[in-house]
Amino acid sequence: MSVVTVQLGQCGNQVAHELLDVVWSDAQKKPSRAASCERFFHHNTHGELVARAVLIDMEPKVINQSLSRAAKCGRWRYGEDSHFSQKQGSGNNWANGYCVHGPRHRDVVEELVRREVERCDRLAGLLAMMSVAGGTGSGVGAYVTQCLRDIYPTSFILNHLTWPYRTGEVIVQNYNSVLTLAHLYQLSDAILVHENDTAHRICSQLLNIKHISFSDVNKVIAHQLGSVLQPALTADSHGVYSRNPLGELVSALACHPEYKLLSMCTIPQMPSSSIAYSTFSWPGLLKHLRQMLISNSKMEEGIDWQVRPPAGSGRSTSLTGSSFNTSLANLLILRGKDVYSAETGGFEDPALYTSWLSSKEAFSLWKSPVSFNKYEKSATLVSNSQALLxxxxxxxxxxxxxxxxxxxxxxxxxxxxxxxxxxxxxxxxxxxxxxxxxxx
Structure with missing residues (x-):
C-alpha cells in the first residue's frame, strides 16, 4: 500500500524531501527494497523513480529548490505535474492562508492530490507535512487537510507538524499554532509533532554539529520519521512486512478522539564517524529508551534517572522536579541484528499507562531484522502521552x-x-x- 505525502509550505517541503531521501537511501540495502520504495515512489514510463508527493507553497523558491535537488541527485525525482506555487506568500498569517489562498486554489490542489492517489494501486493514507508557525504551512495546510477529509472521508490522514522554536521565529507564531492545532484536531486521525528545539539539541549535543542549519534539523526529523515508516513486522503480520504504516500507526496509538498528539524519540543518534566504533545491546538501548519515556527526556543525554513509575495513586516526582510522564499508548519499533532476542517487557508495565486501558491494548511492538540508516541496532518509540503537554x-x-x-x-x-x-x-x-x- 502506498502513502501520498502532501508537502505544505517551506518547512513541510524541506522535511518531506529529506524523508524521501532517507527512505530511498535506506531501501537500497534491503531485501524488501521494492516494497519499501513502493510506499513512497512509483515508476514512470521511462522507468524513473518518482515520488508519490504533492508540493504546495505560495512562494516558488523552496519548491524549485526541491525539484532541482531531486533531479540532480539522479536517484529519484518529483512528478512534472505534482507541484503548485504562487508568487506571493501568506505573510506568516494563518488567516491569509486559510481564508484566502486555500479557497482560491482549492480546485488545482485537489486535482494534484487526486492524480497521485489514482496512481496508487492501494492507498494507505495521506501524510500531510507542515509547520505551525508561518502562514502557508499552517493556514493553507489546515484548509487542505479539511478538503482532503471531505474528499477521502474513509482514508487515514496523518498530519506531521514541525513545532517552532520557543524563543520565536515569527511574532504571531503562537496565534498560528493555536488556530492550526484546533482545526486539525477535528480533521486528522493523528498529529505527529516534532519540536525544533529538540531536533536542534540533538544536532548540537549528540551529532556534534558546530554550525547548525535548518537542513541539519530537518535531517534529524526525517531520520526519526523514516525509522517509523519503513516496513516492519507487526504482531499480527504472520511474518509478512506491514502493508499500511499510517493505518497501523493510528490504530496502535490514537484509540480515543480526545488524544491525538504523538511524539517520538529514537536511539542511538550519533555522528556517522562514530558509528563504526560503537557497540549497542538491546538491554542497554531499551533501558535508556524506557527511562526517556517515563521522564519525558527527548534524547539520551540528560535523562533523569530519578523518575520512577508511581507505586500507588498520584504522580511520581524526582529530586530534580521532573514528573512521571503517563502514557495512553506506545509503539516501539526495533530494527537490526538479533532483534528477536530483545526483551521488551519493561514497556508492558501497567504502571506506565492510564488506568482505563490495559497495557496489552496500550503497547504495540514492530520489529525488523534489517538495520536502519547505518545503525546495527536502533529503537524508536512513538508515544501518545503527556510529553507534549x-x-x-x-x-x-x-x-x-x-x-x-x-x-x-x-x-x-x-x-x-x-x-x-x-x-x-x-x-x-x-x-x-x-x-x-x-x-x-
Whole structure:
C-alpha cells in the first residue's frame, strides 16, 4: 500500500524531501527494497523513480529548490505535474492562508492530490507535512487537510507538524499554532509533532554539529520519521512486512478522539564517524529508551534517572522536579541484528499507562531484522502521552496573553477570522490540555 505525502509550505517541503531521501537511501540495502520504495515512489514510463508527493507553497523558491535537488541527485525525482506555487506568500498569517489562498486554489490542489492517489494501486493514507508557525504551512495546510477529509472521508490522514522554536521565529507564531492545532484536531486521525528545539539539541549535543542549519534539523526529523515508516513486522503480520504504516500507526496509538498528539524519540543518534566504533545491546538501548519515556527526556543525554513509575495513586516526582510522564499508548519499533532476542517487557508495565486501558491494548511492538540508516541496532518509540503537554500549554498561554491585549488581532480579522474563532480555538485546545493532564 502506498502513502501520498502532501508537502505544505517551506518547512513541510524541506522535511518531506529529506524523508524521501532517507527512505530511498535506506531501501537500497534491503531485501524488501521494492516494497519499501513502493510506499513512497512509483515508476514512470521511462522507468524513473518518482515520488508519490504533492508540493504546495505560495512562494516558488523552496519548491524549485526541491525539484532541482531531486533531479540532480539522479536517484529519484518529483512528478512534472505534482507541484503548485504562487508568487506571493501568506505573510506568516494563518488567516491569509486559510481564508484566502486555500479557497482560491482549492480546485488545482485537489486535482494534484487526486492524480497521485489514482496512481496508487492501494492507498494507505495521506501524510500531510507542515509547520505551525508561518502562514502557508499552517493556514493553507489546515484548509487542505479539511478538503482532503471531505474528499477521502474513509482514508487515514496523518498530519506531521514541525513545532517552532520557543524563543520565536515569527511574532504571531503562537496565534498560528493555536488556530492550526484546533482545526486539525477535528480533521486528522493523528498529529505527529516534532519540536525544533529538540531536533536542534540533538544536532548540537549528540551529532556534534558546530554550525547548525535548518537542513541539519530537518535531517534529524526525517531520520526519526523514516525509522517509523519503513516496513516492519507487526504482531499480527504472520511474518509478512506491514502493508499500511499510517493505518497501523493510528490504530496502535490514537484509540480515543480526545488524544491525538504523538511524539517520538529514537536511539542511538550519533555522528556517522562514530558509528563504526560503537557497540549497542538491546538491554542497554531499551533501558535508556524506557527511562526517556517515563521522564519525558527527548534524547539520551540528560535523562533523569530519578523518575520512577508511581507505586500507588498520584504522580511520581524526582529530586530534580521532573514528573512521571503517563502514557495512553506506545509503539516501539526495533530494527537490526538479533532483534528477536530483545526483551521488551519493561514497556508492558501497567504502571506506565492510564488506568482505563490495559497495557496489552496500550503497547504495540514492530520489529525488523534489517538495520536502519547505518545503525546495527536502533529503537524508536512513538508515544501518545503527556510529553507534549508542557509545550502545548506554553504555546496556548503565550497566545492567550497576546489575545488578551488584542495584539495583532486586526491582521487576522481583515482576512475573515473573528475574535469568536480565536475563542473557539482556545476552548478546544484547553480541553485537550485538560484531558492530557487527567491521564492517570
Amino acid at each position: 508542557s509545550p502545548l500549554n506554553d504555546m496556548v498561554g503565550k497566545a492567550w496573553n497576546m489575545f488578551a491585549s488584542r495584539a495583532y488581532i486586526h491582521q487576522y480579522m481583515k482576512y475573515g477570522i473573528s475574535e469568536e474563532d480565536f475563542l473557539d480555538s482556545f476552548t478546544s485546545l484547553e480541553q485537550v490540555i485538560s484531558s492530557y493532564r487527567q491521564l492517570c
